[in-house]
Amino acid sequence: MGYDTAVLDHIFWQALTGPHACYASGSGGARRYVDGFSPIIAFADPARPDFDGLRDVCKAGEHFYCDSWQGPAPEGWQIELESSMFRMVWAGACPDTDTAPQAIPLTAEHAPQALALAQLCKPGPFGLRTIELGEYWGIFEDGQLIAMAGERLRAAGLCEISGVCTHPTAQGRGLAPALIRKLLRRQILRGDTPFLHVMHDNPVHQRYLRMGFRDYRQTVVRVLARTADL
Structure with a gap:
């Protein structure tokens, strides 16, 4: 068994733009699983999240999980819970x-x-x-x-x-x-x-x-x- 640690470090983005791209929507540096799948979003660079890439694929009232991003919520979004998890x-x-x-x-x-x-x-x-x-x-x-x-x-x-x-x-x-x-x-x-x-x-x-x-x-x-x- 072998894997690239850079892939594991950004596994949500790697999945949504790789094997699960057919289940994803979004543009630029942002992706989400389409409605019906796990409500997860990911950014190519969590330090500079591209919320504009989600503008046309997320609607008011939807809730999502997001890994690694720690900045303030932009207009139109609200942070409802913050915790941490082990990978x-x-x-x-x-x-x-x-x-x-x-x-x-x-x-x-x-x-x-x-x-x-x-x-x-x-x-x-x-x-x-x-x-x-x-x-x-x-x-x-x-x-x-x-x-x-x-x-x-x-x-x-x-x-x-x-x-x-x-x-x-x-x-x-x-x-x-x-x-x-x-x-x-x-x-x-x-x-x-x-x-x-x-x-x-x-x-x-x-x-x-x-x-x-x-x-x-x-x-x-x-x-x-x-x-x-x-």
Whole structure:
């Protein structure tokens, strides 16, 4: 496995202008996932964010997550939340076996259940079409989706594990770690380096360290709202 640290440093921009360009809109030095996918925006240069590139593709009332940018909000935008998250890279061995053989691939027919589970568990920005961004796997009981995990950002040699959720009634059974290891194995075997994001105050950060991830960097994350169409 190998990857360019310059790509990982700007992974949101690299994904939105690379493998996920077909799911993106915007111009100049700004991109967003189109409506229905994860509500994320990225800038080519977070130190000089090109909000003009979003003028025609973001409407009043929309909310977005943004990584690394720390400046003041321009006219027509409002910062609703500021925190930080860890970007973590897998540093362990490839799992020997499929640890979640009971999981099935999630498809469009499962999207409403996946969105409902994400809204309940709040793993991060998630939309009805997010499961189209990569492989998503789910575990069902009696027809109900009780756990899932999948892939979101991707760029050369890198693939993100994201959307990790377990229904409150199914917690404590090791379903989320099993799904993560399933994805780890699949990604490593195809030559990708797995990585993920976790909020700085989320206790699961320590679990990821024990699993074999390492902290790559801590970065600012903001939730922005478009307050007016300019």
